[in-house]
Amino acid sequence: MDTRCGRAVRRHGGPHRGARDPVLLALRRERCRPGLLGGDRLPGVARSAVAGRRRGHIARPLRDHVDARLHPRPPGRRRIRARRPLCHRSARRARGELQRGALALRGGARAGHRPLPSHHGGEPRRRRPRRVVSRGRGGVVAVTDLLSLTPDAARAAVAPWLAARSEPAYRGSQIVARLWQRPVASWEEATELPTALRRALAEAFPLRRLRLVTRQLSRDGTEKFLWQLEDGEAIESVLIPEGKRRTLCISSQVGCALGCVFCATGRMGFRRNLAPAEIAGQVRELLLSPAGQAPTNVVFMGMGEPLLNWEAVDASLTILNHPDGFGIGARHITVSTVGILANLAKLARRPEQFRLALSLHAPTSALRLALMPIEKKYALPDVVQALQQFRRRVTLEYVLIGGRNDDLETADHLAGLAKPLGALVNLLPLHPGGAPDLTPSSRRRMLEFERRLRSRGVEAVLRRSRGLDISAACGQLRVELEPRRKVRAEEHARVE
Incomplete structure (x- = not known):
């Protein structure tokens, strides 16, 4: 219909097809009002059309009835795009998400509050540069956490920023080298960079640090570190020296959700996952310490289950191994897990030869379920x-618990499981910190268990405890506020 003359436009048939159409009748009533038909007047037309429809008449969407001639080049701000949903910003949405408008759905049905994603297309969010909020001179600004990116991703994040500042491209390599190869506590220490660039880096790419709260030294040379994180949480890591080898046991989570009965960390409960900067940062802080000695080996055997924090652990493995990262050989890096199947497969698909240690502790499902609740989900x-x-050799971790999993018949079951895998079995004494009703196996029983495995053709090693006097041994890492009592060697089956 042409609103200027009140006649129906010929569409799909005779000239009187739309004479009694409720939509066109509503439009005819609106023709006498001044101004273009559109914008805020259109919902009123739709309401009139719906109210005026006859019984048995099925109203169709307004855009199916209104001819394009009704809108001969309206102004851009008031133009109606008939084939796209009308959107508006909701004042109630703190993040400014878009909502579909009242005329978004076909048939005029109200879409309600259905938020649209605030990011569209591009690479997945988890691969984007990690951004944190910092207070700079101009107020709250978004900054990028380079230490949570892999070396290649960090270089890619810095390159456009340097180009925008008209800095030479080689500055990118200088910056990345100061993240892990020759780490600095702050950008002010990177004196090979101009002063203005160092100040700009401190604002755009601040360096995350772990604050050392406590350092404990055992009689056997083992060191335990208590690190405080930015949000007040705390984690522990342990450095175990042995000859020329310096093995650092690092944490991947604050606490642990698995609740293994023999583990102190499980009794602490789960708090949160660590970021890559906090995982690899445990190595970085050692390099920044006055001694400045880098670990030769890294094991993910501290607090938490690494494969329940796979994305951060995946990035951390790259940082630890990459030549532009810490450059630690893949065979000198071990990931310990209870067996999270989906992420175990992802670890197996990585091309590097990272070592794997499975927290087994029982050769049968029934016995393992009594010690490790995770058996319910991952049989x-x-x-x-x-x-x-896995193309490389697997290690089976086995804590010997008196009267629970240390009899010779159990050793035979363990041999039947380990031998086809060609696995190495690490036998560990039980350490205080888990369930109070558990007792360690006797020295004699542990030696008998080890000999039984070897007689069945399985390579087995009875590990000696390290850091007992500072509660740094396997299964003892737990952040506590109350002071710990000293533990005598007799409580550890005299394994020293």
């Missing part, structure tokens, strides 16, 4: 089958 037969995906 032992499925975990063992997943281990066959």
Whole structure:
């Protein structure tokens, strides 16, 4: 219909097809009002059309009735795009998400509050540069955490920033080298960079630090570090020297959700995952310490289950191994897990030869369930089958608990499981910190268990405890506020 003359436009048939159409009748009533038909007047037309429809008449969407001639080049701000949903910003949405408008759905049905994603297209959010909020001179600004990116991703994040400042491209390599290869506590220490560039780096790419709260030194040379994180949480890591080898045991989570009965960290409960900067930062802080000695080996055997924080651990493995990172050989890096199957497969697909240690502690599902609740979700037969995906040798961790998993018949079951895998079995004494009703196996029983495995053709090693006097031994890492009592060697089955 042409609103200027009140006649229906010929569409799909005779001239009187739309004479009694409720939509066109509503438009006819609106023709006498001044101004263009559009913008805020259109919802009123739609309401009139719906109210005036006859019984049995099915109203169709307004855009199916209104001819394009009704809008001969309206102004851009009031133009109606008939084929796209009308959107508005909701004042109630703190993040400014878009909502579909009242005329978004076909048939005029109200879309309600259905938020649209605030990011569209591009690479997945988890691969984007990690951004944190910092207070700079101009107020709150978004900054990028380079230490949570892999070396290649960090270089890619810095390159456009340098180009915008008209800095030479080689500055990118200088900056990345100061992250892990020759780390600095702050950008002010990177004196090879101009002063103005160092100040700009401190605002755009601040360096995350772990604050050392406590450092404990054991009689056997083992060191335990208590690190405080930016949000007040705390984690522990342990440095174990042995000859020329310096093994650092690092944490991947604050606490642990698995609740293994023999582990102190499980009794602490789960608090949160660590970021890559906090995981690899445990190595970085050692390099920044006065001694400045880098670890030769890194094991993910501290607090938490690494494969329940896979994305951060995945990035941390790259940082630890990359030549532009810490440059630690893949065979000198071990990931310990209870067997999270999906992420275990992802670890197996990585091309590097990272070592894997499975927290086994029982050769049968029934016995393992009594010690490790995770057996309910990831059954032992499925975990063992997943281990066959690894091209390198697997280590089975086995804590000996008196009267629970240390009899010779259990040793035979363990041998039947380990031998087809060609696995190494690490036998560990039980350390205080887990369930109070558990007792360690006697020295004699542990030696008998080890000899039984070897007689069945399985390579087994009875590990000696390290850091007992500072509660730094396997399964003892737990952040506590109350002071710990000293533990005598007799409580550890005299394994020293």
